[in-house]
Amino acid sequence: MNPGAPAPADDAFDAVFAIRLPPRPYPGLRPFEQHEWPIFFGRERMTDEIVDRLLGHRLLVVHGDSGCGKSSLVRAGVLPRLEQESARGGVRWRTCTTLPRAAPLWNLARALAALDTPGGDGHGLELRTIAFRRALNFGREAPAALAELLGCGPRSQVCILIDQFEELFEHARRHGAEEATLLAACLVGLLDAPPAGLYAVLTMRSEFLGACSRYEGFAEAVNRTQYLLPRMEHDDLMRAIREPAVLYDGEVTRELAERLIVDGGGGQDQLPLIQHGLMLLHDERARAAGLALAGPTPGAPAWRLGVEHYHAEHGLAGLLSAHADAVQARAEQQCLGGEATRVVEDLFRALTDINAEGQAIRRPCPLARLVAVTGAEESVLRCVVDTFRADGVSFLEPYGHEALPADELIDISHEALIRCWRRIAEPREGWLAREFRNGLVWRALLVQADSFERDPGNVLGATTTDERERWLRRRNAAWAERYGGGWERVQRLIAASVEARALRAAEREVAEKQRQEARRLRRRSRALAVGLSVLAFTSALGGLAWQQSRIAEAARRFAEGERELALTARDEVVRQLEALVEAREAEAAARAAAEAVAQEARQSATALASVVDELERATTAANAPASGDGQAVQRSLTEAKSELRAQVSNLSNLSAQQAAPPVSAAPAPASGGVAPRLWIYIAEEGQRPTAEALEARLRSVRIGDAALELPGIVLVKAAPARSMLRCFRTEECRQDGEALARALAALLQSPTPSLEDFSALYGSSGSVRARHYELWFAPGAIVLSAR
Numbered sequence: 001m002n003p004g005a006p007a008p009a010d011d012a013f014d015a016v017f018a019i020r021l022p023p024r025p026y027p028g029l030r031p032f033e034q035h036e037w038p039i040f041f042g043r044e045r046m047t048d049e050i051v052d053r054l055l056g057h058r059l060l061v062v063h064g065d066s067g068c069g070k071s072s073l074v075r076a077g078v079l080p081r082l083e084q085e086s087a088r089g090g091v092r093w094r095t096c097t098t099l100p101r102a103a104p105l106w107n108l109a110r111a112l113a114a115l116d117t118p119g120g121d122g123h124g125l126e127l128r129t130i131a132f133r134r135a136l137n138f139g140r141e142a143p144a145a146l147a148e149l150l151g152c153g154p155r156s157q158v159c160i161l162i163d164q165f166e167e168l169f170e171h172a173r174r175h176g177a178e179e180a181t182l183l184a185a186c187l188v189g190l191l192d193a194p195p196a197g198l199y200a201v202l203t204m205r206s207e208f209l210g211a212c213s214r215y216e217g218f219a220e221a222v223n224r225t226q227y228l229l230p231r232m233e234h235d236d237l238m239r240a241i242r243e244p245a246v247l248y249d250g251e252v253t254r255e256l257a258e259r260l261i262v263d264g265g266g267g268q269d270q271l272p273l274i275q276h277g278l279m280l281l282h283d284e285r286a287r288a289a290g291l292a293l294a295g296p297t298p299g300a301p302a303w304r305l306g307v308e309h310y311h312a313e314h315g316l317a318g319l320l321s322a323h324a325d326a327v328q329a330r331a332e333q334q335c336l337g338g339e340a341t342r343v344v345e346d347l348f349r350a351l352t353d354i355n356a357e358g359q360a361i362r363r364p365c366p367l368a369r370l371v372a373v374t375g376a377e378e379s380v381l382r383c384v385v386d387t388f389r390a391d392g393v394s395f396l397e398p399y400g401h402e403a404l405p406a407d408e409l410i411d412i413s414h415e416a417l418i419r420c421w422r423r424i425a426e427p428r429e430g431w432l433a434r435e436f437r438n439g440l441v442w443r444a445l446l447v448q449a450d451s452f453e454r455d456p457g458n459v460l461g462a463t464t465t466d467e468r469e470r471w472l473r474r475r476n477a478a479w480a481e482r483y484g485g486g487w488e489r490v491q492r493l494i495a496a497s498v499e500a501r502a503l504r505a506a507e508r509e510v511a512e513k514q515r516q517e518a519r520r521l522r523r524r525s526r527a528l529a530v531g532l533s534v535l536a537f538t539s540a541l542g543g544l545a546w547q548q549s550r551i552a553e554a555a556r557r558f559a560e561g562e563r564e565l566a567l568t569a570r571d572e573v574v575r576q577l578e579a580l581v582e583a584r585e586a587e588a589a590a591r592a593a594a595e596a597v598a599q600e601a602r603q604s605a606t607a608l609a610s611v612v613d614e615l616e617r618a619t620t621a622a623n624a625p626a627s628g629d630g631q632a633v634q635r636s637l638t639e640a641k642s643e644l645r646a647q648v649s650n651l652s653n654l655s656a657q658q659a660a661p662p663v664s665a666a667p668a669p670a671s672g673g674v675a676p677r678l679w680i681y682i683a684e685e686g687q688r689p690t691a692e693a694l695e696a697r698l699r700s701v702r703i704g705d706a707a708l709e710l711p712g713i714v715l716v717k718a719a720p721a722r723s724m725l726r727c728f729r730t731e732e733c734r735q736d737g738e739a740l741a742r743a744l745a746a747l748l749q750s751p752t753p754s755l756e757d758f759s760a761l762y763g764s765s766g767s768v769r770a771r772h773y774e775l776w777f778a779p780g781a782i783v784l785s786a787r
Contacts, residue, residue: 023391025244028279029272029320030394030413031069032076034095039247040076042232042240043069047077050227051085054078054159054201057225058194059187061165063206064229065268066361067415070203071163073229078201082159094150095159100167101364101409105179108162109133112146115158139182140189143198152197159199166208167364177214184215191221207357232271237261241274245282249302252278256307263315269416273316276416280323281305283392317420324421327393335383342474343384346374348424349435350482351396351412360418360425360432364411367404372478385410441471442483442490449489452496460497462504468494676736676771677709683719683779690782694747697784701743703736703771719778723751726774730759736771744775749783 022036032040050073054060062070079095086093098111106129113128128149135145150158172180190200206228213219232240241257260277264270285303312319328344336343350373353363367385371378382404389396397413398404418424424431445468451458460468472494477487678698682691691713701708725744727737733755741755753775762768 021247024279024282025248025250026275026278026282028392028394029276029416030397030399032072034075034079034097037076037080039244040072041243042236042238043073043077046073046230047081050074050078050201051081053225053227054082054199057191058198059191059200059202059221059225061202061204061222061226062229063204063209063226066205066359067268067272068229068231069271070229074161074163074201074203079159079161082157086157090155092156093159094157095161097161097163099163100165100171100183102171102175102366103179104168104171104183105133105136108160108183109136112150112158112160115150136182136186139185140192142182142186143190143193144195146186147195147198150198152195154196157197157199159201162200162202165202165204166211169208169211169214172214181215184212184218188217188221191225192217231266234261237271237274240271241278245305250282251304253304253306256305256310259307259310260316263312265315265317269317269414269419272414272416273320273420276323277310277312277316277319278305279392280319281309285309320417320420321422323393324395324417325423327388327395328423331384331387334387335380341376343374343376343380345423345431346376347381347384348412349431350374350479351410352418352424352432352435354432354436360415362412362415362418364409366407367410368406369478370410371406372476373482375476389413438471438475439483441468442475442480445490445493446484446486449486449493452493453489456496459493459500462501465494465497465501469498674770675706675709676703676740676773677711677769678740678773678775679711680713681716681719681774681776682713683716683777685715687777687782688713688715690784691777693784694782697747698743701740703739703743708740716776720776721778723753723778724756724776725753726756726758726776728758728762728768728772729770730757732771733757733759737773740773747785749785751778751780751782753777 019038020035021038025039027033027036027039050060050062062074064070075097079097083093083095094115096111096115098107101107109129109132110125112132113125117125117128131149132146135149136142138145147158150156152158168180168183187200187202190198209222209226212222238254238257238261241260242252242254245252260274261270263277264274282303282305285305289303314321331344332338332341347370350365350370351363353361355361365373367382370385371381374381376384385396385404386401387393389399390401391399394413395417397411398408399413404410412418418432422430427433448458448460459465472490477485480487480490680691680695682688695710695713698708698710725737725741727733737755737757741753744753
């Protein structure tokens, strides 16, 4: 139905109740139109509530998130309900729809004028449009003037839908607040002093509610009449998905409906994505059925959509993105001959924007402006736009195939396309992000142009000039107007930068030649300097050699001293080892001599024992008388035997004594009267200065009744892992060793040598002198205690 077409009363009422189904059960991404009310399901309760409030207040502001279905609800729900319900009571309702766009008051005047003007009466339409436009200048008195021009009354009522009312605030920002102020005053007047039969509904995104306070009385009017669109319940979504199919002899299974609701995500794009997905699935199924079937089977649905027909790997959003890619490919093939151009990209970059809150929004543009911005031929761009607004696509509006005037506004049908088409929405390299960055670049160039105009020396660097020259090849003055204009100013900056770049290149070339000449002169000067240097070197060589000889002599003397100390330490160690070897050799010789003496004694004892035995036998054999000479002989023999037995006993004792372990050949001398002696052994040459300082302090230390002897400091190759004070006799360790350890602990901050008793190894050796001690330092720093 065309609400603007005149008709007799009976015909008008008949048209209200006539049901004509749209070509397809699902409109796709675009909003529902008023004539598509037969397939608009799921929001009946919201429609009833809005109608009740509208009839009570005369003005209603329906607001919600972008893309939540405000326009569809009013167009396909509220306006048809007004016409149908009131027509039953004999009341005639006329409805019209307008958008603020670039001329809010003129657009409203044209929509009102079209209500009662025949379609072919262009002159009459123009006159009535001017009359309505004049009436809108009356501010709060405008509603009464409009009602009079419309012939409103109790049985002839008019409802005006101002869709996307937030465009009014953008128009005020760009062109001034005059028209916005007049329209806001008209709406306040409609609420405060409503004329009979005149109503108005506004749809607006919720984030623009705050902007209503810019106009006197309008915020209060919105507070009294606003209606925040609620979300659809699950059952409502099921009806919106399944009911339209029944009108077309089809069926959408419950399983598919549930799957689509889940994939829709529950956000503001849920219902548009579902409608778009259902449109694609229905079109695909209808084409398949038309090819395979002659007609619907009796008693069964003509077509059916189930989960098996839904093959969206990335959900409904991915289905929409893939559809948009396919439409782009078709547009490039049909309109651009398959050439790899950026006309489609530039078109959608011009139709999208990012608001202050960082949200992607639509940005309607006139067709002529799009031709200028993209730089494409008008016929090519018209072909591309027609491809994207065709039936079954509806990504751009106005929808359909009618030829568009040059001043017609082209707009994206729904923000869901901006948010779901990956080519637009990709965060880093999507068209929207790249356009945003290009805008920043242009604004930066404007700032640089301002600086250049104040000081012609403020041009771009060579590298930046190269980049901006290439970048500007895809831009033009029409594109620059979006970001503040200044095309000619930037071109002058680029031209001056190119000239400066060439000048700098010439200067660099001259400078390079000068550097080469300077290098040649430096080489000549360097050759002369080398000759002079050789002369100076030869003259200084003698002094240097003399100085080096002095250094070498000092090093030699130092090495000699070190060598002497090393030799002294080595000789002391060798002496001690030799004494130990001699003592052990003497001990072995003594043991051998004692063994020989014992052997000889044993042999003599044996011989004497034999003599005694022989003497005993001789005495017995002689049988000398017991008196006289016999007694004398007997007595002599007895004395001889006794003497011999004594000799045998002495020899036996001597043999036993020689067989016993010998006493040490070199008994340790008594410690009394021997001064304690301390050798110092270091592991690193760097320890020597501190060791010498320690040695100096130790010279004043007394151990017992004697001063400490310090024969020297020895550098050793193999050092212990920890510092230690060695003692070699147990008694000395308990007495002198502990006293010496305490003295060292008082003189050293670190390390603290531990007292180690080596008497188990050297206690029986006569090669170690009495009161002999050794201080061994492990690798590392030696720190003396403060005095």
